[in-house]
Amino acid sequence: xxxxxxxxxxxxxxxxxxxxxxxxxxxxxxxxxxxxxxxxxxxxxxxxxxxxxxxxxxxxxxxxxxxxxxxxxxxxxxxxxxxxxxxxxxxxxxxxxxxxxxxxxxxxxxxxxxxxxxxxxxxxxxxxxxxxxxxxxxxxxxxxxxxxxxxxxxxxxxxxxxxxxxxxxxxxxxxxxxxxxxxxxxxxxxxxxxxxxxxxxxxxxxxxxxxxxxxxxxxxxxxxxxxxxxxxxxxxxxxxxxxxxxxxxxxxxxxxxxxxxxxxxxxxxxxxxxxxxxxxxxxxxxxxxxxxxxxxxxxxxxx
Amino acid sequence: xxxxxxxxxxxxxxxxxxxxxxxxxxxxxxxxxxxxxxxxxxxxxxxxxxxxxxxxxxxxxxxxxxxxxxxxxxxxxxxxxxxxxxxxxxxxxxxxxxxxxxxxxxxxxxxxxxxxxxxxxxxxxxxxxxxxxxxxxxxxxxxxxxxxxxxxxxxxxxxxxxxxxxxxxxxxxxxxxxxxxxxxxxxxxxxxxxxxxxxxxxxxxxxxxxxxxxxxxxxxxxxxxxxxxxxxxxxxxxxxxxxxxxxxxxxxxxxxxxxxxxxxx
Numbered sequence: 001x002x003x004x005x006x007x008x009x010x011x012x013x014x015x016x017x018x019x020x021x022x023x024x025x026x027x028x029x030x031x032x033x034x035x036x037x038x039x040x041x042x043x044x045x046x047x048x049x050x051x052x053x054x055x056x057x058x059x060x061x062x063x064x065x066x067x068x069x070x071x072x073x074x075x076x077x078x079x080x081x082x083x084x085x086x087x088x089x090x091x092x093x094x095x096x097x098x099x100x101x102x103x104x105x106x107x108x109x110x111x112x113x114x115x116x117x118x119x120x121x122x123x124x125x126x127x128x129x130x131x132x133x134x135x136x137x138x139x140x141x142x143x144x145x146x147x148x149x150x151x152x153x154x155x156x157x158x159x160x161x162x163x164x165x166x167x168x169x170x171x172x173x174x175x176x177x178x179x180x181x182x183x184x185x186x187x188x189x190x191x192x193x194x195x196x197x198x199x200x201x202x203x204x205x206x207x208x209x210x211x212x213x214x215x216x217x218x219x220x221x222x223x224x225x226x227x228x229x230x231x232x233x234x235x236x237x238x239x240x241x242x243x244x245x246x247x248x249x250x251x252x253x254x255x256x257x258x259x260x261x262x263x264x265x266x267x268x269x270x271x272x273x274x275x276x277x278x279x280x281x282x283x284x285x286x287x288x289x290x291x292x293x294x295x296x297x298x299x300x301x302x303x
Numbered sequence: 304x305x306x307x308x309x310x311x312x313x314x315x316x317x318x319x320x321x322x323x324x325x326x327x328x329x330x331x332x333x334x335x336x337x338x339x340x341x342x343x344x345x346x347x348x349x350x351x352x353x354x355x356x357x358x359x360x361x362x363x364x365x366x367x368x369x370x371x372x373x374x375x376x377x378x379x380x381x382x383x384x385x386x387x388x389x390x391x392x393x394x395x396x397x398x399x400x401x402x403x404x405x406x407x408x409x410x411x412x413x414x415x416x417x418x419x420x421x422x423x424x425x426x427x428x429x430x431x432x433x434x435x436x437x438x439x440x441x442x443x444x445x446x447x448x449x450x451x452x453x454x455x456x457x458x459x460x461x462x463x464x465x466x467x468x469x470x471x472x473x474x475x476x477x478x479x480x481x482x483x484x485x486x487x488x489x490x491x492x493x494x495x496x497x498x499x500x501x502x503x504x505x506x507x508x509x510x511x512x513x514x515x516x517x518x519x520x521x522x523x524x525x526x527x528x529x530x531x532x533x534x535x536x537x538x539x540x541x542x543x544x545x546x547x548x549x550x551x552x553x554x555x556x557x558x559x560x561x562x563x564x565x566x567x568x
Binding site: 089 | 323326327329330331333334337338341342396397398400401402403404405406407562
């Protein structure tokens, strides 16, 4: 286990951000921390990145305790922050050069690594550009190149998709998978974006600082029974009661819609539409998503 | 607390084995200089402000020689301290975070920034020093070198003071407020505006406890053959100036080493 979190707790004043959280991350995998903003992901990220001491419990990365041996942990992690951490006034190359120096790299060895990182992320033609002039997607790539320069064993990414368009997101995800497959890098991602979470090998769902569920995306989704039907109706309260009575289902009210988990959803859809003609504005049927898993466990959505 | 991962074999990997010190110092210092050079308005201000200062003092006062040491300290202290607003920018722009999660020693990070800022401030002081012949004062080559040395010490001390103030500061407005509150009184009672003989008893006492008094005195002694009675001796002046630099440097390093349990950095 390359990352182990044991009974970790943290509070900001009286607000509890993490509650006795424990989990392990296996080496060479992409592990996602999924949850709504304010769910404790950022706190966990800060503790694992050695930016902050935990209030209680312990965590270790690459075999080193994040609180007692932060310097050792720092040598083995690459960190990509949600907000950028590049020097905007410097060029791409100057940023990478400075980063190498912070890690004790220099000379031909460092130049080779910079070339390598720029190549890998398709940034070669941008090396002399001032960071200020780059698009958001390119900057994120430079951030990753920067975080990988010292060849860390664990890459920590905080909401890496924020501010990226779908194309750039897919590209990012490809880069991450490549790193895992070719270099055996373990990747830890915090996210509230379902797409991104779906692409992880394993997920930990976090809500109000507590573990909600853990497993592969497929395992988690299989916990939700059958299909999910979402009804948009004008009077959700009345319809909820009528559905309970007629179909003995337990509709959940989510943002003014009614959500029903049911096996053989396609059959239910036709029945329900015929049973209440004119009362339903729209019907949607889908296979369970991670959002459904989250709703099931917490009663609230992720996004 | 348990060592959660003591069962994991220590990785031998490709990770950096040694904690380099001077490489981060060099790169962070260089960064300050590159950033300065790329911002042309800063370069303009760098050259122009001592000149304007010079003109104002030159036309406003009869006794150029007397105010010259104070003008030198004021120039370097302002330049050094305001360079350290970059700490607040680094925090805002996120650059600070990537330094903090790197294995580079905090002491190296602090020293790199301090050297960068103090070299710039020093350069500004040297520009003003070049106008020495117009003040009616004179100094030999040895004195000029000594003057440059004292000016660097002052630059370094105020860079460290700026770092200390900026480190916990959220906004540049707050920084300005604290700095103005601190700097003007410090400068005014340093012997830059009036000497010991013209000051009241309690003011003389204030001047004696003000560390900047000693830097100003050192500069004055190097430029003026006969200083007024009560001016601290050269040895004491230099000793206090050096001690202040070391103290503030140590304090900045300590401040940067403390780990947070609540904030984002």
